[in-house]
Amino acid sequence: MDALTGAYDYVLANSERFWDALRVHVTISLSALLIALVVCVPLGIACAKKQWLSVPVMATFNALRVIPSLAILVLILPIMGTGFAPALVALTLLACPPILVNTYLGFRSIDSFVLESASGMGMSQGRILRRIEFPLAAPLMIAGIKTAVVEVVASATLAAFIGGGGLGTFIINGLSMYKFSILLVGAIPVAMLAIASEIVFAVIERRTTKFQRV
């Protein structure tokens, strides 16, 4: 309890630093996610449509997946130095595999006869993508994005190790000063962010699978 009230007092006393760290944390997480989406969704779709592309791309990203988050951060360090940018790169790499793999699987799972009847009725490629393929791939894609978000929000904590800022700063400080209350200033909001994003995406996922549950 002492640690909790201590953490609360710390936030009140250093509110500017806290909000700043929270802002950086959210910004870096969202940016990483957006970049991963922009890169991996089209790449995943391309892989699903061109088999020759899928083997090398999937292999590369599956290999990336095996590397632990902290290891990625540390590996980036000698290349890009410290700060926001290298942390962003590391987090983006982290967000890519689940989005890419699930987009690929989502598009691959669409029945070929559904696509044949769609084009047989004169739907344009763009219309098929928007009205048929995206909605049908959505449940798997959303599941992938959910995994990526939770992973990125949690791992953004580690960005503090390479000077990227964010809520991880408090955790590192708390640890090094043996002050449990300061550690909680970082840990609790991170946990809440992760849980909140899990819930938000679970709701979206439920909505996209309505047709499967009737």
Next chain:
Amino acid sequence: MSAQHAIVFDKVTKTFPKASKPSVNETSLAIEKGAFVTILGASGCGKTTLLKMVNRIIEPSGGKLSVFGKDIREVPVNELRQSIGYVIQQVGLFPHMTIEENIATVPNILGWDRQKTQKRTEELMELVHLPTNFKNRYPRQLSGGQQQRVGIARAMAGDPEILLMDEPFGAIDAITRTKLQDDFLDIQRKLGKTVLFVTHDVDEALKLGDRVVVMNEGTIQQYDTPLGMVSKPANEFVKQLIRTDDLFLRLQLINASEKMIALTEPPREGEPRVSGNESLRNVLQRLLVQGSGRVLVEDADGLPVGQLTLDILKFEG
């Protein structure tokens, strides 16, 4: 090519990449407007390829294909497809859309307003005998037969002149299939669409088609009426395929009114009667079961207008 032809194949060839011989080989065929043509053949004979070239799901590698006098390559491909109904064996309904949304696919592409689309959807559901309260259901809540009814309604939504059907009833159980066949025949008679219907089922081909195309190894063996095909098979292949030696099959294809003769004596009480559009097969059955010398044939008002005897059927055999 004359305007009364809906579809004309002019030396159309399709050779798939890496295939040693063409799937469809220099095939010419003219299909009249309003005809119900079934394409019959074993798997791999090129019948599906022939069908799918009409809406360019498969691109011909040679020859010319025209629809209502227009070369299909001169029409934008999506426009061509919107004007041709397309039904496949696997149905291919959109699982994430309701029945109503599925049927409204083409109207939505064409940008019809809500009211018109809704009216059309209801009309079609009635036409294919689907209860209107199915409209908000999803495809997986329907049985296979019901799904294919939706498939047919969806194909007809834009009121196309031509329907292409690739073994539409192939995956449906026998009882449901018979019902679907009968219902679809009614629909076609009512609307007079030009139908190209691929099947590997001889009975289905002869029952539905007013013309039948028999294909083998990429070429058309015969294009004829069901009766013409059964009584005058063009070659040994056709003979084998449609069992032309089967007398019952031939009798099945002839209506009582076509072969009846004038009454030789006035009708008596208790004599077996059939209506004019019943098949000679049914007539034969009545003759054998009821042990009567003749069967009376009635007109639409139920008045006996002719008679059939075993001798007439013998002659037919």
